[in-house]
Amino acid sequence: MPSSQPQKRPPPPPRTHLDNEDIRCVASPYSPSGISAPVASAEVKEVLLDRLRKEITSKMGGSVCRRRSSGGKPSGKKRRRGDGDASIDGEVGRKGDALSAMGGDDAAANRAGGSDAPMSTAESVVRSRFIVGINQCTRALEGACKRRAQQTAQGAESDASMPSLVLLARDVRPATIIAHISIYAHILGIPTLVLPGKASAELGAAAGIRSVAAAIFLSSPGEEGTPDDEQKEREWRDAHNEVNSFVKYAVSKIPREA
Numbered sequence: 001m002p003s004s005q006p007q008k009r010p011p012p013p014p015r016t017h018l019d020n021e022d023i024r025c026v027a028s029p030y031s032p033s034g035i036s037a038p039v040a041s042a043e044v045k046e047v048l049l050d051r052l053r054k055e056i057t058s059k060m061g062g063s064v065c066r067r068r069s070s071g072g073k074p075s076g077k078k079r080r081r082g083d084g085d086a087s088i089d090g091e092v093g094r095k096g097d098a099l100s101a102m103g104g105d106d107a108a109a110n111r112a113g114g115s116d117a118p119m120s121t122a123e124s125v126v127r128s129r130f131i132v133g134i135n136q137c138t139r140a141l142e143g144a145c146k147r148r149a150q151q152t153a154q155g156a157e158s159d160a161s162m163p164s165l166v167l168l169a170r171d172v173r174p175a176t177i178i179a180h181i182s183i184y185a186h187i188l189g190i191p192t193l194v195l196p197g198k199a200s201a202e203l204g205a206a207a208g209i210r211s212v213a214a215a216i217f218l219s220s221p222g223e224e225g226t227p228d229d230e231q232k233e234r235e236w237r238d239a240h241n242e243v244n245s246f247v248k249y250a251v252s253k254i255p256r257e258a
Contacts, residue, residue: 037182037192038255039170045195048250049206055242059126063208121232125239131216132207134178137166140216141184148188165217165247166192169200172213181214191251217247 040048057063119127131140144162166185172178185192195203204211220240227233 037168037185037194039194039196040253040255042196044253045197045199045202048195048253049202051246051249052203052206055246056126056130057206057208059120059122059239059242060130060208061123064127064130064132065209121227121235122239125236126243129218129220129240129243131163131218132209132212132214134181134214137181137214137216138184140218141181141188144188145184162188162219163190163216164219165250166190167203167215167217167250168192168194169203169211169213170194170196171198171200178214191254193250193254217243220244 060066131137140163148162163185166181168178168181182192184190200211200213203215207215220243227236
């Protein structure tokens with residue numbers, strides 16, 4: 001017999017550009033009209049996601065989640081959610097993948113334990129500058145705010161690890177779960193671009209996972225961390241230049257308010 005329980009319907013998408021442009025739909029302490037996070041056009045979104053796949057995700061093996069090597073032999077067992085898995089913005093990944101997506105401490109631990117293949121120079125660069133997920137983005141922005149406050153108090157110049165671009169999905173519901181990201185971006189003066197349509201799924205597909213609500217690109221570190229090996233140095237510079245080119249394009253496509 002068919003179930004008599006009513007099926008839950010997904011929340012409707014925004015009907016106008018003011019429904020989720022982004023923090024305007026919630027209270028903001030910085031201006032009566034809220035903080036503006038302009039929405040990109042559908043054409044810009046398509047180009048941006050295509051470049052993300054080809055120039056960024058491809059260098060990470062097609063996904064921000066690092067895949068553990070199994071010696072080329074399938075285990076023959078089906079993995080279930082919750083069976084040793086971690087979640088990245090609703091996407092299931094192996095343990096440690098949330099930090100591995102950023103080249104974090106767990107990535108080094110996994111590689112040291114032999115569970116993951118060594119990263120190439122280009123992959124290491126991209127993972128060090130591309131941050132995915134609301135929690136990871138929040139940590140990065142909080143850290144940037146603290147460093148900015150310390151540098152201001154000491155009269156020092158800003159460091160090179162400040163975020164240079166924030167990407168947000170327009171279809172996130174409720175919008176309040178990403179509202180604080182816009183506030184941090186406003187405080188730090190970071191360009192923010194909202195992607196229209198079913199952006200969370202499309203941004204996730206471009207990043208090689210199920211969905212992405214928020215993503216951040218960090219600035220280039222300059223000459224810091226340059227490899228000694230000539231070949232690796234060339235790969236290192238090429239990877240940074242590609243990330244810089246992607247960020248420059250995205251920033252240039254942010255709509256300017258009249």
